[in-house]
Amino acid sequence: MAASEITPEEQAELDKALYDALNPLATALRSRETGLSADRMWDANPVEVALSVLAAWKVVDGEVKRLTERAAVTAGSYGASYEQLGAVWGITRQGARKKWPDAVSRPASASAGKSTLALFGGAAELVQSPSGSWDWTGRGADGAPGAGGEGAPYATAEEAAAHAGAFLKEHATGTDDRS
Template identity: 60%
Template structure:
């Protein structure tokens, strides 16, 4: 998923809508803070008025953060990973996990999705690492060599794990002959 670009016209419309929504809130907050009626909001020291606007944007900013967290929680509840949330927000998977630490319920994360890859006479198992929201693999080459513990190597996608496993299996063939790839999955992908 690529984060969509916003056009100049859309940005102008957004600015207009935000300012229209902000004005009544700013007037109300300023009236409470100063005791002046809302219709006299602008009849004050310009720096006081600007600071009132700034404090109102702070309220809006906090509300946007709250609504953003709700959206992330909803996405996570419907199966979105931190990787996908990061793409949507323009940050890394780790950044998304830090920003919304409870958005993806690890206990509800699918434990399935494991696949076996048979290649070059060896086999490798690809599996989800629920502690890191990534993918890992372990395998045995056709020459009998077992993969070392690659626990420190968590990969972002299943395809990336397959590529690493495939490279290992190619390196540990029994002979130089090529063997076709065969995927054996549990059906959950």
């Protein structure tokens, strides 16, 4: 069984939870449609009752799609790629890009994922990788070269800038306070 598959017990619990959540919605939709009170609205033609339940599932389906998109966008904002989103959903990278076109953001231009930080007489360049993570390289005022931490990229530009700034402060010239 794949990690995302559920056990028969979990399936039974999910079915019960979904039906428990659906019943009040179906009741409300049926009541509005027929004008009947809650205790009488299911006393109707079975086809009409079944169509009311189907209408409630349509509402639930729309909400699931909305929440699924929100989850994909959230994962993308944390650095997930379309390849990862597709793998979780059981579709290709291209399928994930088509399904959630705004889930993974890309820099607007080549310079959008770059910036320069000049502090304490030194400078560092912050660079965003295609995956969305950030790193930095720089040279302190004392001429010492520096780079981001041991291959571990930073999640945000601010985090990379903080580390680069600490390096530049440590390698400033003309000051005894480097702590």
